[in-house]
Amino acid sequence: MTALEADLAGRGHVLTAPLRRALAALPPAGLAGQGIRLLGRIDALLGADRRHEPLFRGFPDAVPDHAHSLYSERILAFLLSQPHQPCLACGRTGDIGALAPCAHLVCSTCLAGTGRDEPDAPDAWRRFRCPVCGAHPDDPGRPDREPEPEPAERSRPAAGNGRTAVVRESGPPAPLRPLRLGAGAGPRDGAAAVLADLLARRTPLSPRDRADLAAVLPHADPGLDWLPAEIPVRETRAAVLAALLRREATAPAARTLLPAHLDTATDVLRLLWAYSGGEPDLLDPPRLRSLPRALRRELLGVLDALPPESVAEDMLRRRQAWQRAGEVLHPFEYRARFPRAAVAFAVVRGTDLSGERNEWLLDAAAGLGERVRLVSGRPGGAVRPAIRTFASETERLLGAGDTAGATTLLLRRPGELVRRLHRLLRVHSLWTGADDVPPGLLDALPAALRRVGPGPLLGAWGRLRVPHEAGERRVFFPRGTIALAHGTDDHAPPVPPAAAAAVCAALEAELLRRAAESGGETEDGPDGTAVLDAALADLVVPFAERAAARALVAVPRGSRRPLPGGDGPLRLFLHWTEPRGQRVDLDLSVALYDAEWRFTGLCDYTRLAFAGRAAVHSGDYTSAPPPRGATEFVDLDPALLARAGARYAVMVVLSYNDVPFDELSDAFAGVIRPDGTGADGTGADGARASGARSGGRSRQYDPRRVRQRFDLAGHARVCLPMVLDLAERTALWTDTNLSVAGGLHNVYRHRGRLGRLAADLTVHFTPGTRATVWDLAARLAAAGSAQVWVRACDGRSAARYRRGGRESAERFAARVLEGWGHDELRTGTAKEISGALAGELGADGRFAALVDGDLPARWERGELYRLFPGPLDAGLGPDVRLLAAADLTARFAPAAD
Template identity: 55%
Template sequence: MTRVSSAVVDADLDSFLLRRRGVVCVPTGGLLPDTDPWNAEGLLALDADLAQRGYLLTGQLRSALGRLTPGELAATGGGLLARIDRLLGADRRHRTLFHRFPDAVPDHAHLLYSRSIRAFLLNQPRQPCAHCGRTGEEVGIGALAPCAHLLCTGCHQGLLAQDRAGACPLCGAELAEATYLGEDNRAGRMAAEEFGGELTLRPLRLAEGDTLTVALASLDRLLARRTPLDPQDREDLGVLLALAPADLPDRLPEQIPVRETKAVVLAALLRRDPATALPVLAERIDTATDVLRLLWAWSGAEPDLLPATARRLRLRNLPRPLRRDLLAILDGLPLAGLAEDLRRHRSAWLRAGELLHPYEYRGRYPATAAAFALLRGTDLREHPVGREFAEPPAPLRAVESGGRARLAHTGFAGRVESLLAAGDVPGALRELARRPGELARRLHHLLRVRATTAPGEPLPEEALRLIADALRGAAPGPLLGAYGRLRGEREQGERRLYFPRGTVSLAHAREDHGTVVPAGLSAAVCEVIESELLRRGAGERYDLALLDEGLADLVAPFAERAAARTLVAVPRGSRQRLPAGERLRLFLHWMQPEDLRVDLDLSVALYDADWRFTGLCDYTALVHGDRAAVHSGDYVSAPPPHGATEFVDLDLGRLAAGGSRYAVMIVFSYNDVAFEDLTDAFAGFLQLDAADRAAGPFDPKAVRQRLDLLGDAKVCVPMIIDLADRRYTWTDLNTGADGGFHSVRRYRAEVGQLSRDVLAHFSPGNRATLWDLACATAAATTDEVLVRGRDGGAPRSWQRGEGEPVAAFAARLRALRDGREADPEGPGVTERLAGRRAFVALVDGDVPAPEQLSGAVYRLYPGPLDAAPEELERLTAGDLVARFGPQG
């Protein structure tokens, strides 16, 4: 049985809770009755360190930390800073601000913290109150004198009423007569000029209640997902399975929809206790491919069955009881379906057969032996194995040459292709209806054949009813993919973008000269899909919904299996605004193994509005134009322990003035080493106007996005910047590359064409978005919806009319028709949400956390909303998609 170190599991749990929920675990054993006086300087140092990273201790968390012993405070604070540095990518090249924390704190710690807080307030007055979490200029945030902790005027008035206004509620420091620090301070103004941009501190909360229970609630959501998990979620799943109690088999949902996830869970159960796991296997495995995935997960590999994974996979031996049970499961499957499943992954099954030894139990499990004989092309009439049977069992007799031919040509895929080639749309539709996911994937093809064989004719009502009934069983991924494909505008000869299944996000495009599906034909099917989304979106009722119009810029996640781990989980293809300011700093960091030299290069390719190449900034051209783009210099190796980092500074205004419209960020492996061979590699960007010059080239608090470079790729295109619109499209894509010596000049045409195809593929209306999902949820579960505009102003209101169908209400909401403007004298968003059960879906979590809010919330970027009660269900983009799984 594989055992996981408890210290490792606890550290992973702490990272999980910090990243997903913004909470910090504090050891509960042996807490002191009150704050240890020796901790005052240590807490002050931690305040300053966190401010330098853009974080803030809330009052409850600070109080709990103060009650630790000095040694525990050192360990907890140091661990917290280390986890934040790993999230931001600051753990390789930079050290914590104060070394030997908190044993040797410099005397200027308070001055540094005070200076940092003044700078944050001068640049952005909407900082969160450390006591109540509220934000905004209207609540009057100020820094207390002399400790500089942030407190709003409302909290101060409350302290006055309780006769407690003489001391800071966070640290207990006696307050000066003026209460708040004056803003007109030379050191603060200088720090504000150095910081530059408008940054908001991110509050850290104390983890309350049983953190394991909170974590296991996330396990339930991951197991219920109906789309493949991205790498970060897969890592979290491993942590949560290691944390799960002994009754894990009883905690599993009735169905684990994603088969890769099911394989990981079953393998984890086998490692824990094979005796209790075997009955679970027999109950939950229903296809031969499930067994193959289990063998891969059992061997420590991703159960994706991809060739790239197979090349590295060494199958682990099976105990004899497990081997017999797996053969029995295979033998219980219908022979035709078993043979078809084995042929689908022939090479993998040939390897698996060497472990399973199906002929060793040919008398007990004849169907399995027959299927492997068919897979290997064995003629049992002449093979010694066949001669051992006096009278071969019926399944083996089916493997005669005629039977072999019939099985090979009567598979599901062959029947569908034959019907479509013959133009038999009704027949193909009836066949595809047996497999709803395949129907959703083939809808565009079906309509194309219909438009060719019956031009100008709509789909019969019977066909639409059959589609509607079948799509009830389709997973949300294929359903949303079909929705985006069918509702977008198409033209003859358009370039279509494809994302092949793999371990990394590859994309390729080709011109499509097939029949264009008429809008009238696709519109009827889109209405069917919209109705199905509304049906699935219905559930527990909410009193109110708050949505963000900017959700229309966020693509519904797809192909998450190959997505990179990122700081902010922006779905691939989404468009987001650039940080405020004129300058960005792109960064690339990598560290090579001891015995391998690796030369990565950070590059920027520039194009005009017609995608004509206008220049570059890389190791061959360190400066572009009038210093519009500047490269930090070329490292040709990155030895441990610190590796190497390259930067490119972009002046957005100067680039646009020089004739460039698009800037494409690219990472090349110059000497043709795959990213997966590196010890560590990541790239991203930071807001240069928000960086502190004193922090050096990499300021953690200014980091806005980072992604890990993984897989067998050698060229990565993380994002495309639109210099005119000041927005970027998050691509997270890789391109094929061979031969080494990679550079922008060599790939400029390929990168330009790929970028153009990506922007066209993800143009508005061409993909399903989080806005579509949020509108379907809101319309199906509440009668009142507030929508914030892209400018972040007061939200407009949509009310469902008396007797108005849900579909009509949803259509108004999606199109933002007939909404009411906000009453300037009415209550604000926070007041309207307080004490209510609500569905909230926002781009920015900058809404102050309302009191007694319940329901569910999705937000892309962190903010004061994260301080909402623990009972509030927190959703990721993948969770939003999962809520639209089949419901029977």
């Protein structure tokens, strides 16, 4: 157990008491097996299961300032060191050999002369140097040799390149991440708890959550009693049903559940995609599997029972996909049994219904409603069914300026109304010149909003609550398997402030109403204590999570965080492994821009050092053969970069030879907080650094100091994961990709597009322009708690807000959100404030939403959201539920009918 705890500490993790007791109760063999598996999973999570060796082994000190000069020296040495050449020192021939690693040809006499001071000393071999360049096999300036440990000094000359390597002080140790014991008495119980949580989510699952769902489904009880009556997320619903249909033991029972769980035609299509091994998001079509006859009949029966107009309209949205689905469903084989389903496929296929064989289908189509009509080009010609879609009718009304008619139509589908609110208000202002809202909208809006999901609701609120100007840049994130952002100039007239304010008031009222419903008030009113971090305002509410990168820390796209090293250095890393038989050249690069987004420089394989080593690249690998792969690093000094005129540093990963990331065996990148060691692995105090290589681990990659690690995935070739603001010392998590074509990708080639995209994203995610985790957490806390503590961003003060006996939830929430009218203010050091809040949380806490789980509290019951784990995790009882940002969003889902 002691050895396991030491190994975990070396990876930045610690066992909580319940988990330690459970492991200690295992027999020695069981403990060893569990320990090996646990360490292996942590290593994979942190990227520490790979060998991370930079090209210049003494990185960062041994990286040359002028890479081209070093390359020229190597080429010259190669040309001069052919076997027929004489000794490069004295000119004699014979008794010639090539020295490693410089490859200079010298005779034994000249080599012996360099070590004649103490030729019999035990380490005399260290004293021999090449008489041509002065290098020996232990030169840290050589990219193919590792440096030997030397006595540490505050600053010392780096051998082989004549520069001075300044050793920085180590920062504070990274906090240990507590490991908790899972719920339940065994793996099956634990899987059931995780499964229940995932199925209850009301927002699309992230890549990590989808992987968890696939992992726990095989451990679920073969009986289907655990399957809830409602699975809110349709993609999750399709994935679960497909998994049950593929299992022989559960397939018959699962078929009987399909009518209850599939209520749209698109749900059927998602199920077909998932059943065939694809993703139910319908973005990347798989090769559809043939279906058993029983399943075909069940699915056609579901389609036949749905409203015919909505079925045909849903199918037309994805015409090509449904044409492929018809090849495995064979709808006309059962046209007599399921006529409305057959007509819907006829609409999609444009089937000619003339002729005696299809006469009965004409009768079925004629009775499907006014929006379904039969179209014939000429008398006696082909007769084909067609449908007037909801979207086309809406666009017709908006194009004619009939906002009253468009409002009436959109109120039939509240989700579409909220998605089009911004455009509806714009069109109304453009056609009428007034600053009010379309007639009837404000009266009908509160009732309509009760049926809208949290995503569209929060999106519309975030868009309308901030005034905009004509001509400003807008950024769009098209739905897809990878995150692509497109910016454009928006020259349309903005929404009038009065109209936006009126609609925002209705949206905010609905948000507060939902918060009160989910706040869990007792019969006597709100009770208990909530603890919040004001820094949650920097975390954007998650959106487009289907395309989010799988990351160590689930930072929502668009969020801002302080740089991990503060004013100290920052290390970026990239590791990849190419598939056998295919060379893949990825490049880790940094593009630098000034405050006006003018390109000022770069640090990549073409320029290893920038601005007096304010940015240093570890060297360019052009391939990454398995099993080792390849690793590249870039060290950044924010203070030096800012003094060099750079305001923004854009991290970029490029596929130089145009191989998409999803074809790689393994690829990930991230951020490390360096430990302040020099190239020899020693710190400023002369001691060997804890991050120095041990057991095959690179000294440049200390898993305990990994602050973020994310996978490179999808059919993308250029990834832009973050933008560093060197003046504000913050990092904007962008998690997006740049669409490119051709090969030979590098920063300089794409510098203009990279700068424009980064500038657009920086403006798009300006604080206050989107709904944040703070907006959600503060409303939930105010609605369900008697008092709320809010810790300031600097951690040195905390304000307490007590809800008055007659104070409305709206007023209390406004006080907490806007930071006025607090009942108590405590100040002190960050440690003192954390201790005080820990006491409040442990005594009567019911809800906490924090950026860092750094409160040293023992907390038995409640709900917790924290971005980064910390000491609080070690003190959580079994009845404390950990929440993700998506869970907070799900609290604002509409109530079930």
